[in-house]
Amino acid sequence: MMAPDTENIRLRAQDTLDELFTASLIPFALSACRVDSIGSAEYIVRFYDSRLHSIDFSWKKTESFSDVFRASVLDRVKRLGIPSY
Numbered sequence: 001m002m003a004p005d006t007e008n009i010r011l012r013a014q015d016t017l018d019e020l021f022t023a024s025l026i027p028f029a030l031s032a033c034r035v036d037s038i039g040s041a042e043y044i045v046r047f048y049d050s051r052l053h054s055i056d057f058s059w060k061k062t063e064s065f066s067d068v069f070r071a072s073v074l075d076r077v078k079r080l081g082i083p084s085y
Contacts, residue, residue, distance in 0.1 A: 006035040006043075009065070013045050016069050025074060027082050045069075052080065 013032040020026045034046040044056040057072035059065055 006037060009043060010035045010045070012065050013069055016066050017073065020070065020073060026077050030073075051082070052076065 010032045013035065017026070017030045017032060021029045028049075028051060030047050030049055030052065032045050033048050036044045036046070038044050038056065041058050041060050042056065043059060044054050046054045055069075055072050055076050057068060059068045
């Protein structure tokens, strides 16, 4: 089995985070600092931000990365209880 390209995933995650912040769907900008593969189709994106340290999510290559990661971010930010703009 091929190892995941975590740098490519990090870049795609950052693009999605930038889109969410620009659209005022998340209340603060986040920087995807690192991505770890934590299992088959399981990933964790680390932010090193005091408000939100990381997000873990499941993503199969047959799914849209942007849609899966976007939903994970929005769900996690909602659970923080910080209102968006």
